[in-house]
Amino acid sequence: MPLTFRKSFRILPGVRLNINRRSWSVTVGPKNGPKRTWSSTGRTTTSMDLPGPFGYRSTRTRRNRED
Template sequence: MAITFRKSIRILPGVTLNINRFSWSITLGARGGPRHTISSTGRRTTSMDLPGPLGWRHNHRHGRRR
């Protein structure tokens, strides 16, 4: 079993700093509405919860980290 680390810190209402073993990210937006996540690895994600068991997510990566 792998050891994992993840920490989410709420900076302001609607702004969250997420930290894990390999990177960090900032999420803008509240639950129930659209959210935009920008990661230190270059990944940008836009997601939104839809009614019922549906959800929508769009990923976009700028460059590659090696």
């Protein structure tokens, strides 16, 4: 079984700093509502929990273009 590391810190109400072995991210939003996450890897995620077994998640990844 691989070892994992993940830690989450509450910076301000509604703002969390998440750290894992390879990257870090900042999440903004209430506990039960829409959230926006920006990752050091370039990924941006918007998510929202809906009543019942429903949820919404949209993820975009920044592409490094070298022209």
